[in-house]
Amino acid sequence: MTPEDVAAACAAWTWVPESATTVETDELLLVRYPVWFSRPLELLRLEPRRQLDAVVAEVMERARTFDDVDELLWWVRLGSPAGLESAVVALGGVVEETLDVLALDLSEPAVDLDVKAEVELRWNTDVTTERDAQLVQSIVFEDEMPPDEELESAARTAAATVLAGHGGCLVAYLDGRPVGAAGLAVGEHVARLWGGSVLEEVRGRGIYRALLSARLTYAREHGLTMGLVKGRVQTSGPILRRAGFSVFGQERSYVVPLR
Structure with missing residues (x-):
């Protein structure tokens, strides 16, 4: 790589x-x-x-x-x-x-990210979970919520792409409440990790690590060879480096x- x-x-x-x-x-x-x-x-x-x-x-x-x-x-x-x-x-x-632009060779052994059992993860394959994903990301990235027809369309798409190995968006829950979201898209052999977001009041509890670990597992299971992510220098960047990612530059x- x-x-x-x-x-x-x-x-x-x-x-x-x-x-x-x-x-x-x-x-x-x-x-x-x-x-x-x-x-x-x-x-x-x-x-x-x-x-x-x-x-x-x-x-x-x-x-x-x-x-x-x-x-x-x-x-x-x-x-x-x-x-x-x-x-x-x-x-x-x-x-x-x-x-930071970070990449990971997925043929290398996975790093143990010490994922906590209290975090529940679901793919956005139904409208409720898609709405939860958008809610978290709208708060973190200061966007507005999309209209219902957009949520329904995204959930229909994810229901097909997650099963086919083309990715989707994972939502993290604590005690049934959506607190994190992160996406994965596939480009040839590359797992493109996007939109990693965790509500500020629950950061530091391993939610981002859980979302990262699950996406990397999905990527390996579907034969992808490179993990690629653009991480915020002060927040996700250090976690990604501990997970084995290397920095290849900045954007x-x-x-x-x-x-």
């Missing part, structure tokens, strides 16, 4: 919900998320084939066509072209989040004003 392998797996990792609006060329991908997302407009991909300044200017021009959005979330990712970060700062971009998101 080389740095090039990890960078390629990161570049291939994009997620666009069916209800989103996209602007895509061979150089860029802009996504306008549904209204319940806290950051509705995001640049997911940038692969310049011309001078960087020209492509950056095009991103801003296309982003400004969304009249109801005042900010663009712009990610500087592994493999981004030299000079991009400086260009984003020159646009007025302010760092919102820095994530930063910038909030760029459009008006």
Whole structure:
């Protein structure tokens, strides 16, 4: 598992919900998320084939066509072209989040994460569990709750994908109360771990570790060879490193004003 392998797996990792609006060329991908997302407009991909300044200017021009959005979330990712970060700062971009990019060779023996028996885990294969997952993540990530039709659609999808080995979202419960959630998506041989979230008042009780252990077990059972995750430097990052993940770099998101 080389740095090039990890960078390629990161570049291939994009997620666009069916209800989103996209602007895509061979150089860029802009996504306008549904209204319940806290950051509705995001640049997911940038692969310049011309001078960087020209492509950056095009991103801003296309982003400004969304009249109801005042900010663009712009990610500087592994493999981004030299000079991009400086260009984003020159646009007025302010760092919102820095994530470690971590990967794990799933052919290596699993590390014992000392999972506590008090944590109950369920996949989001029904509407009730999907609603619990969204509730936790809306609190942690400061999003709004999706409408019921979105919850129903997500639960139907997960009922098929979890069984087929394509992943879903796990919800953690303490005494019947949803307190954590974390997803897994599959890309070729890669287990993409996303959305790990635990309510602040119950952190430190092994909930994130339980969600991580269960997802890694699922990945190994379905023949995946790499675990890939982008972890918050101060929270999930240390847990992931103790679980055997290695850091391959960092990615930063910038909030760029459009008006």
